[in-house]
Amino acid sequence: EKGGFDHFMLKEIFEQPTTIHDCLRGRLDADKGTITMSGISKYAEQLTNANRIVMVACGTSWHAGLVAEYIFEELCRINVEVEYASEFRYRNPVIAPGDVILAISQSGETADTLVAIENAKKQGAIIMGIVNVVGSSIARLSDTGAYTHAGPEIGVASTKAFTGQLAVLTMVALKVALEKGTITHERFLQLVRELNAIPEKVAKILEQNDAIKALAEKYKDATNCLYLGRGYNFPVALEGALKLKEISYIHAEGYPAAEMKHGPIALVDSELPVIFIATKDSYHEKVISNMQEIKARKGRVVAIINEGDKQSIALADDVIVVPETDEILAPMLNCIPLQLLAYHIGVAKGFDVDKPRNLAKSVTVE
Numbered sequence: 001e002k003g004g005f006d007h008f009m010l011k012e013i014f015e016q017p018t019t020i021h022d023c024l025r026g027r028l029d030a031d032k033g034t035i036t037m038s039g040i041s042k043y044a045e046q047l048t049n050a051n052r053i054v055m056v057a058c059g060t061s062w063h064a065g066l067v068a069e070y071i072f073e074e075l076c077r078i079n080v081e082v083e084y085a086s087e088f089r090y091r092n093p094v095i096a097p098g099d100v101i102l103a104i105s106q107s108g109e110t111a112d113t114l115v116a117i118e119n120a121k122k123q124g125a126i127i128m129g130i131v132n133v134v135g136s137s138i139a140r141l142s143d144t145g146a147y148t149h150a151g152p153e154i155g156v157a158s159t160k161a162f163t164g165q166l167a168v169l170t171m172v173a174l175k176v177a178l179e180k181g182t183i184t185h186e187r188f189l190q191l192v193r194e195l196n197a198i199p200e201k202v203a204k205i206l207e208q209n210d211a212i213k214a215l216a217e218k219y220k221d222a223t224n225c226l227y228l229g230r231g232y233n234f235p236v237a238l239e240g241a242l243k244l245k246e247i248s249y250i251h252a253e254g255y256p257a258a259e260m261k262h263g264p265i266a267l268v269d270s271e272l273p274v275i276f277i278a279t280k281d282s283y284h285e286k287v288i289s290n291m292q293e294i295k296a297r298k299g300r301v302v303a304i305i306n307e308g309d310k311q312s313i314a315l316a317d318d319v320i321v322v323p324e325t326d327e328i329l330a331p332m333l334n335c336i337p338l339q340l341l342a343y344h345i346g347v348a349k350g351f352d353v354d355k356p357r358n359l360a361k362s363v364t365v366e
Ligand code: F6R
Pocket: 058, 059, 060, 061, 062, 104, 105, 106, 107, 108, 109, 110, 113, 156, 157, 158, 159, 242, 243, 246, 361, 362, 363
């Protein structure tokens, strides 16, 4: 049932070229240059006229919401807020007519997310569910939505569900942006083509599994680890740190790269691995200067980069090269080596990566 893999987590990481493809299939047509999503089209008007979109989720799904915040604001020019479901449900959130709530959940059963949307629904918000498990409670409670079609995720650490969420959220943003006229048709087509190429680029990254395993051996004895990124890759830093924490029990923190100067930089010494997500995007020069600041304090830098990035290569102790894509789509690629790194460190330390201690696959109690 693990399909020849040692663990479900590794199997599910390796399934991603297929699961992302399955998520796009029947929706994105790169030849025609169209995206079809019936659940979204039904509510196209509410989405394009939305005052704001509130993403409600927990854990990794919350990270997908954070990436989507950057994407929706850039492409659709809609105000987006991303809320921890557990906080949102106990506040007295201001919900106005025209607010759309996007609930993001792999299991569709997370108690806090479920109750948060129940409350919002009572106040008149439109609820859209981005859910993996078909027919789950969140899917049923939602007015509409889209499934991620990632298939059953058994490993407790979420991997393929996350990239599925990113793929769905990107398609929704693209549809809304085109409808609203906040992007040109040309830009839409360009992103459709790039999105269509993501599965094969993920497959290219997976070819580096052995190299990433070797890095895991090198860094497995770290007691702390810092993950840094900016823009679209800031949530990727959070996600990389979460994966490492839950699988290898190494304390890890994700931070916006520039924010480290306001505290975490005090942790940097020659023992501390600092993982930079440093692919070429509009923030690249800024990320490089953050990398210089870490090197100046003798931190051990591992950088996720695109080919030919001489500046990063000169600064980093180790690099992992990922294919280029549009910066909006980069999180779907950049999270892959971080999933593998966490997996291999957990395995190297002898832990049960499919069932990390104290964690449940689906948190149905608050
Ligand atoms: C992390 C992880 C959790 C879940 C969170 C939300 O790897 O799996 O953080 O992402 O419990 O679960 P869902 O998406 O099922 O609502």
